[in-house]
Amino acid sequence: MEWTASEIDDFANVLFFEGEINEQLIDDLLNQVELYFSEEAISKKTQKRIYHFSVELLQNLLHHATESVVFGVHEEQNMFLLKIRNTIPAVQQLQLEEYLDALNELTEDQLKMLYKERLEKGSFSDKGTAGLGMIELRRKSQNKIGYTFYEFNGKVVFEMSVSVNKQ
Secondary structure, eight states: OOOOHHHHHHHOSSEEEEEOOOHHHHHHHHHHHHHHHHTSSSOHHHHHHHHHHHHHHHHHHHHHOOSOEEEEEEEOSSEEEEEEEEEEOHHHHHHHHHHHHHHHHOOHHHHHHHHHHHHHHOOOOTTSOOSHHHHHHHHHHOSOOEEEEEEETTEEEEEEEEEEEOO
16 A cells, blocks of 8 residues: 555654564564654653553564554654554454454453453463453553554455553
């Protein structure tokens, strides 16, 4: 997908990456995130959240994406948005949508209980993940996870955003 300069700026005005993802690239992107936010006048708590969420989102892409991905950080007046975009199999759309809707409806206490329950079960998916990442993103951001699906060139594109309030 070709991006114009204004589309890139709309998606991510702090950091933008598009391409194939691997462990080395994740390290490079995380170094960029850490460097940028260490020079910004924001609290250490906000810096740590942004870094932690970046790790979660990039690991999510590494484990689940099968094609080129997009990762970005966008600064708004009162918050930072961390965004990802990747294609998913069409059969996963409904399940993912229902899961994110359910997470978004849970209270802080319910999220904490779900997280503990998953930890205690110790079960892993076929990708080797315990499914804690999305719960952790929702729980620690204290905001709902934003997402959308759309079709592009016959594929389902999944776009997700997690917000970090400025403090």
